[in-house]
Amino acid sequence: MTGPHHPSPLEWxxxxxxPRAALRGDTPPRxxxxxxxxxxxxxxxxxxxLAANLGxxxxxxxxxxxCATVQSSKYAKVGPLPVSGIGVAGYLALLALSLAGLQGRLxxxxxxxxxxxxxxxxxxxxxxxxxxxxxxxxEAWCRYCVVSAIIITIVFVATLPELKRIRAGIRT
Amino acid sequence: MKNFYIIILAVAVVGGGVLxxxxxxxxxxxxxxxxxxxxxxxxxxxxxxxxxxxxPFTIMEFADYQCGSCKRFAVMVKPQVDEEYIxxxxxxLEIYDxxxxxxxxxxxxxxxxARCAGDQDLYPEYHDLLFDTQNDWxxxxxxxxxxxxxxxxLDLDARAFNGCLDSDRHAKGVSANMELGQASGVNSTPxxxxxxxxxxxxxxxxxxxxxxxxxxxxxxxxx
Numbered sequence: 135m136t137g138p139h140h141p142s143p144l145e146w147x148x149x150x151x152x153p154r155a156a157l158r159g160d161t162p163p164r165x166x167x168x169x170x171x172x173x174x175x176x177x178x179x180x181x182x183x184l185a186a187n188l189g190x191x192x193x194x195x196x197x198x199x200x201c202a203t204v205q206s207s208k209y210a211k212v213g214p215l216p217v218s219g220i221g222v223a224g225y226l227a228l229l230a231l232s233l234a235g236l237q238g239r240l241x242x243x244x245x246x247x248x249x250x251x252x253x254x255x256x257x258x259x260x261x262x263x264x265x266x267x268x269x270x271x272x273e274a275w276c277r278y279c280v281v282s283a284i285i286i287t288i289v290f291v292a293t294l295p296e297l298k299r300i301r302a303g304i305r306t
Numbered sequence: 307m308k309n310f311y312i313i314i315l316a317v318a319v320v321g322g323g324v325l326x327x328x329x330x331x332x333x334x335x336x337x338x339x340x341x342x343x344x345x346x347x348x349x350x351x352x353x354x355x356x357x358x359x360x361x362p363f364t365i366m367e368f369a370d371y372q373c374g375s376c377k378r379f380a381v382m383v384k385p386q387v388d389e390e391y392i393x394x395x396x397x398x399l400e401i402y403d404x405x406x407x408x409x410x411x412x413x414x415x416x417x418x419x420a421r422c423a424g425d426q427d428l429y430p431e432y433h434d435l436l437f438d439t440q441n442d443w444x445x446x447x448x449x450x451x452x453x454x455x456x457x458x459x460l461d462l463d464a465r466a467f468n469g470c471l472d473s474d475r476h477a478k479g480v481s482a483n484m485e486l487g488q489a490s491g492v493n494s495t496p497x498x499x500x501x502x503x504x505x506x507x508x509x510x511x512x513x514x515x516x517x518x519x520x521x522x523x524x525x526x527x528x529x
Contacts, residue, residue, distance in 0.1 A: 162307055162310075167310045167313075170310075170314060171310075171313055171314060171317055174314060174317045174318060174321065175317060175321065177321075178317075178321035178322075178324070178325055181325060182324075182325055185325075186448060186451075187447055187448070188447065188448075205446075205447065205448075205451070206443075206445065206446040206447060206452075236307070236310075
């Protein structure tokens with residue numbers, strides 16, 4: 135027995151032009167979960183470095199004097215902003231985006247993949263530049279900065295699936 | 307999704323706890339503290355004494371580890387004083403802390419760091435390292451890490467040194483030295499006084515070797 139067709143809530147919410155197959159049975163993307171967890175870890179790490187930079191904590195307990203060298207170098211700031219502060223803001227932005235991208239309709243948002251991938255790409259490039267400065271210019275390594283560079287690299291890899299979503303969005 | 311939120315919550319709790327411990331786990335005293343009259347009497351004594359405690363002449367130096375002139379005194383003048391007067395047993399050199407905290411944000415901590423090294427009998431070595439590396443830590447936002455690195459260079463017991471530095475240990479001793487200096491009219495560093503075991507105490511006009519030599523060879527010889 136068939137009755138009159140009632141549109142499902144999915145259809146009510148369906149953005150115009152979005153391929154229907156992509157809308158049904160969507161589960162929260164696991165890569166965004168990974169981005170959220172890693173960004174939270176990165177935010178704590180960056181906040182710790184920021185606190186040390188501002189003198190709120192005693193020491194960044196490095197095994198050598200290198201952390202002090204890196205933290206006190208002129209490259210530890212971009213204008214008036216401590217690099218670690220930029221890190222905190224970046225990680226929190228990625229955390230917010232990835233959490234938003236796990237919620238209901240926003241799973242299918244076209245903007246979130248762009249912002250997530252773009253943010254992670256900027257982060258990994260900026261972090262790469264800082265790592266280059268540590269290696270070639272300052273000639274000192276801060277292990278916490280290196281850990282942060284590793285985290286943002288993994289975050290970037292975790293955002294690669296967003297490219298498919300970006301392409302799918304552009305095609306429609 | 308439930309597992310995901312559990313993981314996020316766990317990371318937030320652990321991260322927040324670590325951060326709380328890191329920020330609140332130990333706050334080094336970096337500014338003078340109040341000293342009672344009784345404490346002042348007990349603590350207004352030198353941070354370190356170079357030379358024979360029974361030497362007839364006493365040279366008192368009020369010094370600031372972040373002060374460039376104090377560095378010059380330590381590097382250029384003190385070796386001559388050592389050679390001429392201290393090693394011969396004619397004079398001793400007493401170091402008093404007088405961090406100019408309004409000008410030098412790390413000076414108070416540096417004075418405490420040197421005393422923390424003194425707890426492990428390496429005050430003179432740490433004193434020299436502080437001045438040798440002054441240019442490195444002068445403009446740091448926080449010099450705590452650098453001071454701990456210096457302790458490692460001297461193979462000090464890191465746990466004991468870090469615990470000392472991250473606390474308010476010696477804050478009263480440094481503050482008492484500052485009060486003694488202020489009461490004696492010290493307003494710049496290095497300031498030198500010389501006496502022969504008691505009053506009168508002469509304040510030297512400068513902190514060069516010639517200032518000390520002039521006193522020791524003329525005024526001091528007459529007293």
